[in-house]
Amino acid sequence: MSFRLACVQLNVGDDIAANTEACLGFIRAAARDGAKFIATPENTGCMVAPGSSAVAKGFGEADHPALARYRDAAKELGVWLLIGSLWIAAPDGKRVANRQFLIAPNGGVVARYDKIHMFDVDLANGEQYRESRSFAAGDRAVVSDTPFGRLGHSICYDLRFPHLYRALAHAGADFIAVPAAFTRTTGMAHWHVLLRARAIETGAYVFAPAQCGTHPGERLTYGHALIVAPWGEVLADAGETPGFVAANLDLAEVARVRASVPAWRADAAFTPPTAAARAAE
Numbered sequence: 001m002s003f004r005l006a007c008v009q010l011n012v013g014d015d016i017a018a019n020t021e022a023c024l025g026f027i028r029a030a031a032r033d034g035a036k037f038i039a040t041p042e043n044t045g046c047m048v049a050p051g052s053s054a055v056a057k058g059f060g061e062a063d064h065p066a067l068a069r070y071r072d073a074a075k076e077l078g079v080w081l082l083i084g085s086l087w088i089a090a091p092d093g094k095r096v097a098n099r100q101f102l103i104a105p106n107g108g109v110v111a112r113y114d115k116i117h118m119f120d121v122d123l124a125n126g127e128q129y130r131e132s133r134s135f136a137a138g139d140r141a142v143v144s145d146t147p148f149g150r151l152g153h154s155i156c157y158d159l160r161f162p163h164l165y166r167a168l169a170h171a172g173a174d175f176i177a178v179p180a181a182f183t184r185t186t187g188m189a190h191w192h193v194l195l196r197a198r199a200i201e202t203g204a205y206v207f208a209p210a211q212c213g214t215h216p217g218e219r220l221t222y223g224h225a226l227i228v229a230p231w232g233e234v235l236a237d238a239g240e241t242p243g244f245v246a247a248n249l250d251l252a253e254v255a256r257v258r259a260s261v262p263a264w265r266a267d268a269a270f271t272p273p274t275a276a277a278r279a280a281e
Contacts, residue, residue: 003148005037005175005205006030006246007225009238011213016046016057020066022242024073030244031077037148038244039082041209041225042098042115042156042181046087049217054134058089058096061109067101075107080146084179084209085115085155095136100153100179102144113153114138117161129183131157141167149174149251152204156180159194159208162201169202169264174254176204181211187222192234199228203258205249212240230257 008026012019023040030038045066046057061067067086074081081103087096102111116138118131141164142153152173158164159178168176176198182191199206205228212223225238227247236245258264 001148001252002248002250003037004033004035004246004248005207005227006033006035006039006244007207007209007227007236007238008038008040008244009210009212009223009225009242010041010044011221011242012043012045012047012211012215014046014048014057014216016066019044019046020069024069026242026244027070027073027079027081028077030246031079033244033246035079035244035246037080037082037146039084039177039179039207039209041084041211042179043211044084044086044179047181047211047215047219049215050129050219054087054096055089055094058087060089064088070101071103071107071109074103074105078105080104080148082151082177082179084177090136095134097138098131098135098155100155100177102146102151102153111142111144111151111153113142113155114140115155115158116141116164117157119157124185141171143168143171143173148249149254152176154178156182159198162198165198165202166264166267169204173202173204174251175249176202176206178206178208179210180208182222184220184222187224191222191224192226195226195228196232196234199230200232201264203230203261203264204254205230205251210238212238212242230254 098115100113152168210225211221223240227236235247
């Protein structure tokens with residue numbers, strides 16, 4: 001099975017309507033380019049300044065203005081859309097889910113995934129992030145069926161947890177989504193190498209639509225939306241400006257690579273090491 005996949009790169013602010021219009025423009029351009037599967041980044045709806053609450057920008061699925069428009073666009077264009085994430089209000093009203101949506105060409109939502117790993121870090125340059133204050137973490141890995149193959153779902157900081165991707169590959173994922181809003185600091189250091197590593201480790205295509213540029217609160221994201229082949233080659237790189245990139249994916253390549261290097265399915269049982277005792281002071 002061969003198909004054309006596109007990754008949209010965005011520079012979103014805190015205005016959901018304006019962000020949606022910009023994103024729909026790139027989605028339509030990607031469809032004109034022949035893409036049958038189009039993916040958008042994490043935080044496709046909006047971004048707020050670090051330290052600000054995302055709860056005020058959360059909606060229920062039934063009344064989310066962006067989700068409705070993306071469902072209409074998938075139907076209008078006859079494409080599969082992966083909306084990297086939108087902020088969906090939790091029942092208690094105190095936090096939101098960072099939720100990914102897979103939308104079929106009939107406009108129906110066929111899969112959902114809530115980001116599992118929360119980005120709670122203090123970077124050496126003074127940047128501080130506490131996603132767990134505003135976001136409710138998911139607890140379920142998701143693989144969904146499409147006409148092109150099995151899709152593995154993940155979001156941004158999940159990328160640093162290789163066991164998740166191993167589990168997706170073991171569940172049959174042929175191509176894996178990593179929509180992200182990677183910080184510029186960590187992106188410059190780790191983005192390309194981590195995405196290539198996840199592709200090589202799983203023998204799957206890995207694609208990562210991304211946020212880029214400056215956002216509210218002077219938050220900086222790295223960009224470089226990527227499409228990576230199962231052997232680790234970068235097929236497309238969006239650089240640092242909004243737009244989209246696309247590549248043709250041939251899932252026969254997944255089978256070929258996995259047959260050549262079957263490590264992805266050859267995990268051996270072993271006894272883990274015990275923590276080392278601290279030396280006497």
